Amino acid sequence: MDVMSSTLAPPARIGKVGVGALGMLAAATGTLESVVAPTLPLLQRELSISPAQGALLSVVMLVTGALVAPVAGIMGDRRGGKRVLIRLMAVVSAGGLVSALAPNLPVLLAGQVLQGAMVGAMPLSFILVRKHLPPGQTQVAIGVVSGLFVGGGMLGTLIAGPIAEGLSRHWMFAIPTLVIILSTLLVHVLMPDDPPAGAATRIDWPGLVLLSGVLLTLMLVLAMAADIGSQPIAVGALVVVLAALVTGWVTVERRAASPIVDLRLLAQPAIWGSYVITFAVCAGTAVSMFLVPQLFAVSGDGYGFGAGSTDIGRYLLPGTVMAAVSGPLGGIAARRFGASTAVATGIGVLSATLVAVAFVHTEVWHLVVGKALIALASGVCVTAMVIKAATSVDHGNTGTATSLVLVVRVLGFAAGAQVSGAFLTAGTPAGTDVPAESAFVIGFVIAGAVTALSLLAVRTLSKGAKE
Template sequence: MTTTLAPPVRAGRAAVGALGMLAVATGALESVVTPTLPLLQRELSISPAQGALLSITLLITGALVTPVAGNLGDRYGGRRVMLRLMAVVSAGGLVSSLAPNLPVLLLGQVLEGAMVGAMPLSFILVRRHLPTGESQVAIGVVSGLFVGGGMLGTLMAGPVAEGLSRHWMFAIPTIAIVVATLFVHRLMPDDPPTRPDARIDWPGLALLSGILLTLMLGLSMAPELGARPLVLGALLVLLALLAAGWIRVERRSPSPMVDLRLAAKPQTWSSYAITFAVCVGTAVSMFLVPQLFAVSADGYGFGADSTDIGRYLLPGAVAGAVSGPLGGAAARRFGSTAVVTAGIGTMTATLLAMAVLHTAVWHLVVGKALVALASGVCITAMVVRTATSVDHGNTGTATSLVLVTRVIGFAAGAQVSGAFLAAGTRPGTDDPAESAFVTGFVIAGAVTALSLLAVRTMSKGVRK
């Protein structure tokens, strides 16, 4: 077999469609827990704190698995790793659907978290088997369908759990994952390994996992850390030690988990910086807008119930779903730099406008939709730019780090928002002061705007 990087077989539309179907199914399975937490807490007799643990278990696993999956896909072939990864996810869905108690359900969520690693593997495959222009659009389509699947899972979880049972809300997406995986196996051409003899960097993997776990732990405790300086200091010291150890190991490893020379390139690290800033701004709006809808109508809020809030947020969910294909097509047509600049500008203006204009429901509905659309376009353009700025053998590793940065950015934004609202709530009252929301929107806009400083760096030495 030839050793060049040209794809041995060109993937057809059916193969890309199979990846899209898998993205929808995994997105749906990922999203069913959050809207049904009250039901799960009631049926499994678990506390709100245990419910919070359940809601972030999949996220933590995904953050750990994604860079590993991307790295293994680069070395041993994206299709080969994806099929094995989906076997783990399917097992997790089965465990979750049969879970009689919280420990078993947590095990299922841990296994399901491997699904996040399917994204960089999909990017490996479309880049390997499609021309550059078509692969940019395909990356956007797969990303958008994953978001769309999340929207579908959010909408179907409650009715399925209440109409059938909580078991079926896990079982239905799991069945779809199994079917989609079979289609990928049948339709997607195999991609030959690029580094089949390379050893796995176990020390680097362990240290990177420690860094991500420490970050996620610190973010989950963010509202309490201000009152616990010793804990905050210990976490910072541990994080610094793990990071220093990881950098030392990766520099000396003959086959590093992450090539630090690649990560140090301006177009690479700037992509991570932009992704983080954009996701922080997005997460703040995702957290604040529903809270603002729920504030009592006697004050500055709207007194909306869960059904109303879900209806108000639907346009934003639709905008997020179409943003992936739109971002991929726009990056192909205008270049990633122009797309990201326009998206950041739109996001910044919208967030600052929501700080001033939030006295009517439509203000927030339109604002949330614009933020979701601009954010999705930016992140997709970042993934496209990162994927096309590295050689084929590093596609999975580079894009997986973008996705991990996305997770960390969302987690950081949500925790910062929660801390703002908690600080803005007077003792003896249920609702935060309006100024807490205003401050949150302004800070989100400022953080998003700062990412423009990295956009110019992103374009250095990279073709459009």
């Protein structure tokens, strides 16, 4: 940490109080983010929407988040993390209130689009954590904030249904939104202002527009990848558009006086290595997130359990708990043993568990334990990657580096989910809707292999700057 940053930094005690407010905000946003998924059947029934419209409702916030996160991180680096965070949370709060009051699907979709801005809160929180805490405490604080966001997601999944059924669907949006408003006020009062990292510069609007186009097109390509056999022309056209957008973006960034993303940052081994590992780990984790519930529900020839939604929720709960504690654990491991060691250990556990589940899944507890280990190892890896990205760059690029990790995380989950769906579709015999057991086995094995290959990139993490 440079001398000027150390001089301007407030006392650690103030920073810790502010981090507590950031953690409360992370938990509230995680709760609001997760209330739609478990109540989708109820929303479809009450709003008279089709399954296709329900699918749109479930992903629109994800798409918005992928677009907003890098923009928020970049703006936080240049304009000050607290200043941008407060304004972003005003947008999220407005979205939550719109969703709470929505009388129909179009209004609810508008609210979800505004809520998607919440993904940008994470890189902005990391900017503030890094500026207002000593280096030795930064890793754990980032892990705590990340873990509370996941914990909030777990809470939202558990309470959304009872609130929607006991009160109304309006309150499942309104309650976490009110907590977000309170948390934002606490952050405003308790967290010291952080000055911009450098002199004010003009925003690279062409680069920003092209980057948004790249991310949106890439998500469309991933969403349609499973249909490449039936729609090769459409998928091929999207790939061409994606290549053109990437080429245009790189060209603009090279020539821009103040690029939206400094390409020299992406060329650092510790940074691109973090992105490669994050993508592989999240893709492998997404395979388990998709296949394990399917395996619980299916009742095939000699395999599967025919479990209902309530039972599946109970079976997945230990994994959700492990995901929540993995953030703080990842921060502690990164501080004590180094990010490279934490990541390598996590990848080893994750890949071994995926392969083990492929061949050992004859009892419910096999999958429960396997899913819990996968969630724990994956969370440790991703948290360590965020920490490594944050501490491998100067303070002026913290938001940029960490926001791109979060975007890569979204892309990895999207890719893993699409590949899993393709495996089950290809492995379902004609005339039946029950996939062959071999489809699950192949999916888990490939996920384990892809995750294990990311170990090749771990050695690049030691080449970044350290705090």
